[in-house]
Amino acid sequence: MIFESPMLLLLAPVLGVVVGVLTWIARQRRIRLAGLWSSELRHQAEASGRFGPVWLGIVAVLLGVALAGPRGGRTEITTESRALSLVMVMDVSRSMLAEDVAPSRLGRAVREARRLVHDLPGDRLGLIAFAGRSYILSPLTIDGGAITLQLDALSPDLASQGGTSLAAALVQGAQLLDASTEIADRVLVVFTDGEAHDSLDAIVRSAEYIRDEGIRLVLVAEGTAVPTQIPIRDSAGTLLEYQRTRSGDIVETWRRDRVLGQIADASDGTIIPANVPDQAGAVRDLTTAFKRNPTTETRTADLTPLAWIPLLMAALVLLGQTVTRRTASLVALAALLLRPMGASAQLVTDAERAVRDSTLEKASQAYLALARRGFAKDTSFYNAGTAAIMAGQLEAASVPLTQAAMSVDPDLRFRALYNLGTAALKMSRIDTARAEALREMVIQHLKEALLLHPGSAEAKWNFELALRAEPPPSDGGGGGGGGQSAPPPPSGREDQPEADPQPVPDGLTRSQAEQILNSIERQERAVRTNQQKRRRGRGAAGGKDW
Template identity: 40%
Template sequence: MEAFQYPFAIALAPALALLVVTLMLVSARRRARRLARMGDAEVVGRLVPPSAKRKPVVRAAALGLSAAFAGIAFAGPQWGIERSIVRSSGADIVLALDASLSMLATDERPSRLARMKQEARRLIAASTGDRFGLIAFAGRSYILTPITADRSALSLFLENLDPSVVGQAGSSLARTIRQGTELLMLSKSGSDRALVIMADGEVFEEQEEVIVAARKANEAGVAIVLVGFGTSAGSTIPVPSEEGSTRKRDENGVVVITRYNEPLMRAVAEAAKGSFIPATATDKASRVRRALATLRRVERSTDTGPNRRPRFQLFVIPALLLAMLDTLLAERRGRRRKAPAAATAAAAALLLTLITTTAGAAPTGEGDRLFRQKKYREAAAAYQAAIRNGDTSAVTLYNFGTALLAAGNADAAVTALERAGTSRDLEVRFRALFNLGLVYLEKGRATQAEAAQQAYASAVESYKRALRVRPASVDAKWNYELANQRKKDQSGGGGGGGGGSGNESEPQPAPSGEKQAPEERPSGALDPRQAEQILNSAAREERDVQGKKQKQNQPNRPPGGKDW
């Protein structure tokens, strides 16, 4: 674990001590010269107090030591681990969001898709104790995230949701209901389960097939809420093109008019004995919350992970005591010393306030501010400047690597995340290794053959190391199984679920190319059957932090020909 929050600031301790001692000795020498110029030394000695003629060696040492303690406190010493538990209660909810081309229609402003994403964000923000999973669907459905409490991941995928995500044009509601039900069945939290479907209801499959899927979901104990978007009058579909924007046409060249299908959505809700919120309703997120109010929620305890315990107080206290001691001794030297003594006391109080405020607060900095504004390239440059100025702490390296990753510069992010992944701070190490796994998953997608296999192997190793730090992390387990499966696919090992062959305990190539000894599965990990269910049910892509790859997918035409 890092010994100091600001390792680069530890040099302040000897520098401050040396500065204080030097200033006091220089001041004493100047005072001696002034006294010498006043006249005969014996006469002057009778006129000034004895303390004015003595060298302030003891006082300089005491105040120098006080300054050294203050410098150490400013560097933020920390050791020991403390953990905090956050308790909340909630249900498990899967949000199935329509990402078909028809959602680009503008009969709702600015578009059906934008309004749907807005309501989804409001629902997630209002459901503080609930866990959410995200499914995007069009001609087929895609699991974007497992059921998680990670709001930042949910927000990221919502931001990048568009028709290019799914890769299969058209619209299939029955598949979505089946996959949402399967995903909810994997949750063993003990709370009630709900599937919230936000769509325009324009599907190109038999209504009976959708109703059968809804009834089966109800029999499985899943509460279904359908939320409509669009208008019955309909609208054309704007499609981006090289010329700007054109209107969607069918295979015969006729301009497509997409219409909101309320009867179908209402029939599905009735078959599932669920709730239906029409497109004309206002404040849809609040209505969904009311529809889910009867769900049974269980209390959860979330471990926020190990945190470093600040110890700056152990150095502030002696620094303050030494300064106060100098004040008391100065008062005994005579009334003429009261003003300097008061100044020393005021400086000590100011020092205490400054150190307490600085060491007790988390650093924000220019890089943090830019990252929050989603200016990832500028944030990476700011973190890099801090590193060049001597701040090589694991937190800064992690922030630098994550900013590079978010900016799309995955190759450059590897070095910083690798260094942060060796930190003794368990929280920083886990996050760095998790993001490092994302980098290698991204490389695996972008390459082929042997290069892809090596990238997936490195991703497996990164997530394995992350799971050693936090064995109970659902997201790390998920990505570990996914990377393992992709690695097997590249090596021709078949399409079975991750871990299904029992090879997870075999040694995996480390990013450096070295071999490491086999290790047992971390406690609490997914068993092969669960991993196979997840992979086969999800058919999901790995978490794409930047969302850029989502924009590059070209949706395939559905078998029925209708691709909106």
């Protein structure tokens, strides 16, 4: 037998002696206090719990031994595997944006891959995306939700290098499956149109490597054999132009059946034709035909944890002490457990009273105390920051609101981000030295808020004010009112009413409203245009970036 922390083992007897002495001192004090009442009560106290210090000292020693981490012996562990190890390889080159199938080659591939994830519960799935280079987006995992999130984010912008390097993607998929130590059949599913810019010999060698490793290859063909152009669209789906070569010619792409056929022949793989309406179902049917017999593996594990033995012995000793002693100690323990609840309830009452009395600074402090105690932590931080804003303490409001903005509740997070932006907008008009930095904070907070609630007119209004750097003219409706209106009042519990959202100024014209609604979209289009310009300048080896 060994111990993970030998020092704790040496300290276990010391801990037992200390606990035993303290228990003996407490018993002597109890006997002395009992003697102050009567000699009979003193005799009863002396007769009760005579061996209590000894037993509690033994419990302390046992707990010290358990904390030292005893390990010893050996055990046999048997594992059984029934799952496949399946890696999906997604072609995200620009040729996959061709719309010869609805909605596009990439759109259909993602849709079928999502269905495949849904149809293979319990299997270990991995994900690779490739264009000019290949990228492992997820190692083998049974978390289908994580794979689905990665699939939803696939686009040609994910790749740092344009073009299509199919050989490298096949090798990386095989290596990812080889790295798995699980006992299961291995399957590589490739969604591609077959258009590749590396040599056919290199692709065939990669396919032969897959065959030699005993990996089953499934090729899911996308697109049609008819040449088609590659559209380039902005974030709103508007057609900007068609993909062109460096010389300015429009690129035409089509499904390369010859390439797909040679890959399948070299790897002894299977092709799912593009005209199959349910490609995910076809892949699922193929995997059910693969060998799935249960595989059992038995291994011997040395030095298994034994901390449960001293813990069990300590629990039995404590149980014996509890059963044979009076229940006064249990009553005291219950009182101690209930005390924090009572204190938290008192703090809630104090915070509510401060809000009703409009002593907002006191309310902010009370809600901060609640948050530090862990009572409705996110809501208490939000209420503390909002009360501080209403009390005019804009700087002090930022810390609790920042904590509330980390909440997993999207509504609470939106309100915290909105109030952070509102507070920063107010401070930018007071502190002119930091006005520019504060306006950047406003834009950041409100942009995050609008991602959570894109339809919030109040957040859009304040966002537009920050972009303009000055309030709109008075005859344009509302002046700076959007940024100066008060944030919603704090809400300590669910039964407390919360204020309605701030009203949009009455004088807002239709043109100004459209400008507010489209401000974020204009920035997004500018970013996307810059990305497209950089891609054209970067290109791929040989000048091909599709």
